[in-house]
Amino acid sequence: MASSESSAKVTLAAIAREAGVSMPTVSKVVNGREDVAADTRAKVLTALERTGYKSPLQRKNTAGRRPVVEVVFDTLNSAYGVEVLNGVLEHAAASDVEVLLNITGQQSASKLSLEQRAQRIVDEGRSGMIVVTSAFSSAQLDPFRRRQIPIVVIDPLNPPPGDVVSVGASNWAGGKAATAHLLDLGHRRIAYLGGPEGAECNQARLHGYMAALMANGVPVEERYILSGPFRSENGVAGMKTLLQLEERPTAIFAASDSIALGVLAEARRQKIRIPEDISVVGFDGTYQAEESVPPLTSVSQPLQEMGRAALRFVLRQMRGDALDSRRVELATHLVVRESTAPPA
């Protein structure tokens, strides 16, 4: 295999000498022509491989041509996505990789089938893919896996096939920490304003929430558990629902910062004070949490680090390195700001 010394320039002439044939013959083999005897071809192929011959085109194309990794988002509209992207870009710059961006939500009804897209990636010599919080199903990932394209999935909404590498954060532990913080403050009626029901990361956060409640002997109540998209509108709607309950919660754990911001906005509209009347915890720890009013207590995910890790894993797969694990989970940690306080 080892194309020895990709030294200065291996020319067709050199191959010809090495294989004991003429240059035109080597040329024919290289160009896949058929009028070459089988054993002649074999000799030439051996010489080509041994010397690591590259056509001038290939030479120029690989000379200083950097690997291209495609990053796929459903949409790029949140601080979450931007931070992940920045992590990818940072590591890309450091490791001399180029980043191609693809937003599937906009892919006007994706004119290209996934088969075609996967084939194109191969044809164009791309090196790998990073798929971020996308709803790609296992079946949809298949055309890429079949072509051995290195893929890493960040926080997939669907559980990825066993052999696909995924990067995420310790969602369960984060959900538990957020809830434990509220319990510590003395809250007992704590709502979970969740993300998409099916999403892995949402389920992990929800179960962390339930674990914390159960560990403290607080019953888990259905009416306090809602779900919806990771968007502020969901926070607004959820807040309205919760405020109509007879026994309002005194604290809300929102499954994302964007949801939490919706809660804050609706609270402001209804003259409900945060944290005096209701405490709010978010999840993500983007800069939005810092800049909100009041600044949001939130479970911080190392989003940039997740982006960097994803690219690192793509590059490792490219090089054919063995991976220690198919799943990397980076630590989350609770950052307490001003949106949480003891209940009134």
Add this chain to the structure above:
Amino acid sequence: MASSESSAKVTLAAIAREAGVSMPTVSKVVNGREDVAADTRAKVLTALERTGYKSPLQRKNTAGRRPVVEVVFDTLNSAYGVEVLNGVLEHAAASDVEVLLNITGQQSASKLSLEQRAQRIVDEGRSGMIVVTSAFSSAQLDPFRRRQIPIVVIDPLNPPPGDVVSVGASNWAGGKAATAHLLDLGHRRIAYLGGPEGAECNQARLHGYMAALMANGVPVEERYILSGPFRSENGVAGMKTLLQLEERPTAIFAASDSIALGVLAEARRQKIRIPEDISVVGFDGTYQAEESVPPLTSVSQPLQEMGRAALRFVLRQMRGDALDSRRVELATHLVVRESTAPPA
């Protein structure tokens, strides 16, 4: 300009004949070498363009490939950049173009010279470049222009060379509108908390501000005019400076939403009420303006539209279409929210 019949094979020799120079000279131009007289280069470039010459490498690289446009940011850390990017991506999906993202701020001291990067773009069959709010100087753009790489600059910090297409917004009119709004409310002591002094867009906003003041017979006062980067820290610092003045302004026009958010944060810290004590207007109209507390009155720029327009212009240059204009300025408009009110 129409690269006529990209027929069979246009050779360097043909170009040489057409341009009335020797083949080596054509070779130099094609390879972006600098030892060619300006008018010789011009003749050759004309011939190249007319015939639609492609190097063997390019020929192979562009066969059946979609155009790749490189989008260059200094950093991608603001809602501004993300919205522009989304505009580019949207139009890219619609017109079957791929987007490559490059963050120069991270380009670890850019190992590659600009010459090399420009040559690579040509070699790899890339089609064009969009440079966003970058501090690229005319000289830095030169390696790209010399190679006829279609470039469009969005809101450049430095005025671009005359033949480079740029996309921006009506900054002057926006600055004037923001200031007029404050004047209409009855303010007379209005500060301008500006962006980078040298930046074109900042100067336009500043002059719009001054024009509005002068039209209303309000004197322009040096002490009310500050400058700094388009970042919230600049808003914080500027707010501190303004609050120390003996005659505090009753209103602040911030040259970007991020600056305005810094003003809001510092006001909150110092228990100054917005808009009761001081009115604040921002610039950009990103979602941050909607979500801030209080929601920010801001001059809205059509950022997505600017991204779309930039890509449209790159594609037109690629096709060799004549451009109506080297500069496109899209309209801004003032969106009044809750951060402005009559002075106390």
Add this chain to the structure above:
DNA sequence: CTGAAAGCGCTTACAG
């Protein structure tokens, strides 16, 4: 099927 010879398209080195 093979290879000597001619040829192609481009680049390089260098004299002017």
Add this chain to the structure above:
DNA sequence: CTGAAAGCGCTTACAG
């Protein structure tokens, strides 16, 4: 800064 000349690496056409 320009271009005649030599050269490079590969391909083509064709005789054997």
